[in-house]
Amino acid sequence: xxxxxxxxxxxxxxxxxxxxxxxxxxxxxxxxxxxxxxxxxxxxxxxxxxxxxxxxxxxxxxxxxxxxxxxxxxxxxxxxxxxxxxx
Ligand SMILES: [Zn+2]
Numbered sequence: 001x002x003x004x005x006x007x008x009x010x011x012x013x014x015x016x017x018x019x020x021x022x023x024x025x026x027x028x029x030x031x032x033x034x035x036x037x038x039x040x041x042x043x044x045x046x047x048x049x050x051x052x053x054x055x056x057x058x059x060x061x062x063x064x065x066x067x068x069x070x071x072x073x074x075x076x077x078x079x080x081x082x083x084x085x086x087x
Contacts, residue, residue, distance in 0.1 A: 002042045002058060005065075007079040009035050009072060022070030024078050035075040037065040037082065 012019060012032045019032040040058045048055050068075055 002040055004040050005079075005082050006038045006040065006060065007035060007082070009033050009075050009079070011072075012069070019069050022074055023068040024070045024074035027071075029071050031072075032069050033072045033075055035068045035070075035079060037067060037079075038062050039065060 015030050016028045038060045041061050043057050048057050
């Protein structure tokens with residue numbers, strides 16, 4: 001839905017020695033994960049027409065979104081705190 005966040009969490013396969021401490025709790029991680037955040041937005045009508053897709057088509061944007069590194073649990077909790085625009 002328009003304004004909804006999309007979160008993906010992936011391992012970097014490395015510890016805090018490579019990526020630094022957790023962005024959320026500031027502690028060392030034996031395995032650092034990365035949270036990628038994107039959100040849906042409705043294409044402006046003019047863009048939809050240019051791309052020959054239906055009016056109201058949703059696309060993903062990284063505008064005003066953040067990426068974080070840290071513990072998987074910390075990232076999952078952080079993602080839950082991110083509110084969708086129309087809630
Ligand atoms: Zn943490």
